[in-house]
Amino acid sequence: MRKIIIVLCLSFMTYNVQAQKLAKDQLGGWYMYNGSHKLSKKYSLKTMAHFRYFEPASEFQQEIYRLGLNYAFNPKTNITLGISYATEDLAYDTFSSNLYEYRFYEDLNLSSKWGAFKARHRFRFEQRFIHKNVVIDQFQNWIRYDLNVSYPLSKTWSVYAFNEIFLNLNRSKRFVQNWTGAGFIYKLNSNIKLKAGYFQIKLPSKVLKRLQFGIILNTHFSKKTN
Template identity: 80%
Template sequence: MHKLFILCCLSFIITSTQAQKSAEDQLGTWYMYNGSHKLSEKFSLKTMAHFRYYELVSEFQQEIYRLGLNYAFNPKTNVTLGTSYATGDLAYDTSSANLYEFRFYEDLNLKSLWGKITAKHRIRFEQRFIHKNINIDQFQNWIRYDLNVSYPLSKTWSVYVFNEIFLNLNRNKRFVQNWTGTGFIHTLNKNIKLRMGYFQIKTPNVVLKRLQLGVILNTDFSKKTI
């Protein structure tokens, strides 16, 4: 009887632990590719592909692809016009209808230099065409502001911190998310960098923890070959 009681208690604890499992308990991971491909003195092509998971390599959350055309007014000011496509799973560790989004976006990018510190500001306007739960279609206007500050530790290593806030202009309560994080960038050569970081996603209801593992590819097709 004593062994049976212990077994029942252990079963209850295991069941309760599993029942309490949530997205907030997990350390999710984002696998990222970001690219900038210079086409001329003023124009460049921006490319991106992200694969995002609630856990390390499982429990799919979202994948997103982005393509944009960038125009540089000067070394400190540029704009990007682009489009993106995303799919997402609305729930963790349970079945749910996927979310599909087609977006247009417009970026204003500003850069400031404070000695060795580089501060980058990005203001993004998004027009999101959202399809979810099979028969629900929505159109939403979002605005995002991102501040990214970096500091070189050596010729090949730098550290960065960032904060990005998301507002949904179609809601009365417009705050949607806030991303805050830090990490390191390692320069392999003039074309390839590696990004490793950690950040938190804060929403009105939850706080999610994420790792960032990424590749940054920069190419230059503007140079004339002889």
């Protein structure tokens, strides 16, 4: 009888371990809006809203909003100064206090062409004001570098690939995460593009897998001259 009880207990414990949901085992979903609104020949407004989930459309992870003013030195070089707000659930499939943060950011964007390939380099500097667990406030300086390469498949379809690395300058071990992914962009018209892809987030101790679905909106408010 004791052997039977021991076997049943071990089986129950094994089942619980196997049934436990882990964030690294889930295929999450990101739903994204990115906008660029041209105000004049040199200035444009950058807008963004992302909604991110641990699972395809459930288990909230993060939402982030961004607003920035962009200045173009020339067609290949521009900068953006802006602010963003984010809130995040720190744990998957269990209760946790949300994290809230405000960020100031500065972007240097460089673009180039390698034959038919278009390449974009973005260097981002962030000052993050983080509030979590009700009583903890932190200030952190981050640096991010993103390389994005696209290739046209037709007049309406293109394929892209990207890699972005994140460094936290306030930590002795500065590496925070690395994003690597690829996908497709469909040009609906001169103002709207649709985006779908897959990428992985490499953290120091785990790798997260995510689907991306987005809309890209480009508008032009500057006066047209004849």
